[in-house]
Amino acid sequence: MADRPSDVFRPEHPTPRELGNLLAEFGDVRVVTGDVTGQLTGVTLASGDVRPGDLYVGIRGAHRHGAEFAADAVRAGAVAVMTDDEGAALAAASGVPILAVENPRARLGAISAWVYGTEENPAALYGVTGTNGKTSTVYLLKGILTQLGETAGLTSTAERHIGDRVVTSTLTTPEATEMHAMLARMREVGVTSVAVEVSAQALSRHRVDGLVHDVAGFTNLSHDHLDDYGDMEGYFAAKLPLFQPDRSRRAVVSLDSVWGARLVREAGVPVTTIASLDDAEADADWRVVVTDETPEYTAFTLTARDGRMLTTSVPLIGRHMAANAGLALVMLVEGGHPFERVADVVADGIDAYLPGRAERVSGDTGPTVYVDFGHSADAFRSTLEAVNRLTAGRTIMVMGASGDRDTTKRHEMGRVAADGSDVLIVTDHHPRFEDPQRVRSMLLEGVVDAEHAPDEVLEIVPPEAAIRAAIERARPGDTILWAGPGHLAYRDIRGEKVPFSARDEARAALREAGWV
Numbered sequence: 001m002a003d004r005p006s007d008v009f010r011p012e013h014p015t016p017r018e019l020g021n022l023l024a025e026f027g028d029v030r031v032v033t034g035d036v037t038g039q040l041t042g043v044t045l046a047s048g049d050v051r052p053g054d055l056y057v058g059i060r061g062a063h064r065h066g067a068e069f070a071a072d073a074v075r076a077g078a079v080a081v082m083t084d085d086e087g088a089a090l091a092a093a094s095g096v097p098i099l100a101v102e103n104p105r106a107r108l109g110a111i112s113a114w115v116y117g118t119e120e121n122p123a124a125l126y127g128v129t130g131t132n133g134k135t136s137t138v139y140l141l142k143g144i145l146t147q148l149g150e151t152a153g154l155t156s157t158a159e160r161h162i163g164d165r166v167v168t169s170t171l172t173t174p175e176a177t178e179m180h181a182m183l184a185r186m187r188e189v190g191v192t193s194v195a196v197e198v199s200a201q202a203l204s205r206h207r208v209d210g211l212v213h214d215v216a217g218f219t220n221l222s223h224d225h226l227d228d229y230g231d232m233e234g235y236f237a238a239k240l241p242l243f244q245p246d247r248s249r250r251a252v253v254s255l256d257s258v259w260g261a262r263l264v265r266e267a268g269v270p271v272t273t274i275a276s277l278d279d280a281e282a283d284a285d286w287r288v289v290v291t292d293e294t295p296e297y298t299a300f301t302l303t304a305r306d307g308r309m310l311t312t313s314v315p316l317i318g319r320h321m322a323a324n325a326g327l328a329l330v331m332l333v334e335g336g337h338p339f340e341r342v343a344d345v346v347a348d349g350i351d352a353y354l355p356g357r358a359e360r361v362s363g364d365t366g367p368t369v370y371v372d373f374g375h376s377a378d379a380f381r382s383t384l385e386a387v388n389r390l391t392a393g394r395t396i397m398v399m400g401a402s403g404d405r406d407t408t409k410r411h412e413m414g415r416v417a418a419d420g421s422d423v424l425i426v427t428d429h430h431p432r433f434e435d436p437q438r439v440r441s442m443l444l445e446g447v448v449d450a451e452h453a454p455d456e457v458l459e460i461v462p463p464e465a466a467i468r469a470a471i472e473r474a475r476p477g478d479t480i481l482w483a484g485p486g487h488l489a490y491r492d493i494r495g496e497k498v499p500f501s502a503r504d505e506a507r508a509a510l511r512e513a514g515w516v
């Protein structure tokens with residue numbers, strides 16, 4: 001079978017379900033046409049991903065109605081189509097039974113869980129949400145779980161790990177159809193715990209329906225995605241459902257952002273709290289205190305209110321990474337791992353590799369270069385603070401912002417970037433369909449409002465030229481922070497995914513400059 005991401009999301013030995021039983025199980029699903037006999041072995045939302053035996057679900061999207069692709073799905077082996085009334089008309093000629101339900105997207109989680117038998121999932125689920133630090137926390141969870149001797153799975157913005165298979169992600173949180181298929185596959189390969197990165201969009205769009213997390217974790221909340229949610233209240237409201245009993249059994253909430261205390265008040269499950277910032281709420285149940293910072297690692301202690309304490313480190317820069325690691329550790333303790341055992345396995349440090357998260361791409365000579373995924377003012381602030389503490393020379397920042405996404409955050413991103421850097425190079429990231437010049441101008445307007453003026457502010461495109469300009473200016477002892485592109489292997493330019501890796505580009509530029 002072709003090695004495409006959707007293949008590893010599938011169980012290899014699915015238990016067939018009778019199509020007729022689906023109707024008995026889900027009383028709101030109606031038969032529009034056809035004879036509902038036959039068996040289902042999968043369910044999918046995308047015609048290109050259909051496998052023989054699938055139920056194809058056609059939903060109305062932002063651009064198309066999925067039912068328009070019912071005939072393609074049937075050619076690929078779909079045995080039935082489920083859609084809404086509008087879709088039923090579009091799919092009428094597909095030649096397989098057509099089922100209708102009022103809001104198919106809202107039923108996807110339950111139906112996928114039924115098809116793949118994941119209602120009773122044997123693996124422990126650890127779900128992480130928040131604006132920044134979600135991806136890092138799920139990688140740290142996986143790292144610590146592995147140190148604890150578990151077979152851990154992971155789903156994140158960067159990658160999905162299913163047993164020893166690693167595939168690159170498209171969405172942060174997969175659609176419910178893929179999520180349940182992936183959990184079924186993980187069960188087949190003996191995964192015992194799964195770290196799940198849960199985006200606000202995933203909660204709003206029913207992508208994690210049918211999942212009950214053993215522990216839900218909250219990192220922080222700051223300005224992002226307001227194009228989707230209007231204001232911070234709306235954004236917070238989108239995250240809140242993860243902390244209700246139908247989605248989680250218990251929660252660990254960081255008090256490092258003001259929204260943490262609010263979440264503690266509004267969560268519907270038992271909550272344990274953690275804090276790492278000096279000015280964060282004083283009476284957290286757990287506290288992270290950074291004891292040492294180097295360009296290679298951040299060491300910290302994690303102390304409980306009752307005096308239990310562990311000492312460990314993360315192979316990453318920044319106090320925010322210690323905060324993420326503390327959250328992961330407490331989530332595991334809340335998930336039932338004895339504290340003493342957790343403390344023991346991490347005593348020599350947490351073993352985790354995070355692709356494109358403050359990832360050091362430089363060698364031992366020349367300037368230090370990190371590539372990071374941070375794309376909010378708050379993320380810039382945390383990483384720049386770490387870089388400035390660790391840099392003897394100058395801090396050179398290369399940054400851009402995504403086109404066709406929340407424009408209101410750009411001003412603050414520009415301001416924070418200028419405040420924290422000695423040389424600032426504004427470049428392009430994913431323009432999508434937006435004029436990249438407009439994106440840069442909005443960032444530069446923020447730069448003008450900064451309290452601290454960098455020695456140099458440059459606007460350089462394309463990003464290949466921007467990183468070379470940064471390296472040209474850098475001397476040993478300086479640090480270059482390239483924020484935004486992270487692990488990604490493409491740039492989205494007018495809807496086309498143009499191959500591009502900031503990590504490879506930075507390494508190539510360092511080689512050209514003779515530093516490696």
Ligand SMILES: CC(=O)N[C@H]1[C@@H](OP(=O)(O)OP(=O)(O)OC[C@H]2O[C@@H](n3ccc(=O)[nH]c3=O)[C@H](O)[C@@H]2O)O[C@H](CO)[C@@H](O)[C@@H]1O[C@H](C)C(=O)N[C@@H](C)C(=O)N[C@H](CCC(=O)O)C(=O)O
Pocket residue numbers: 045046047048059060061062063064065066067069157170171172173175199200201202205
């Ligand atoms: C705004 C949004 O969420 N869009 C998602 C949506 O796309 P859409 O509504 O445009 O879909 P569409 O093109 O109209 O197609 C409608 C239906 O027809 C199907 N179709 C379409 C064409 C075809 O040939 N065959 C076919 O079956 C599609 O699979 C879909 O089910 O449904 C698609 C299929 O599942 C998603 O890939 C797509 O996510 C896009 C890529 C996206 O960028 N989403 C972002 C906003 C997002 O969800 N981000 C979050 C958070 C990131 C973060 O943490 O910062 C995430 O979890 O990734």
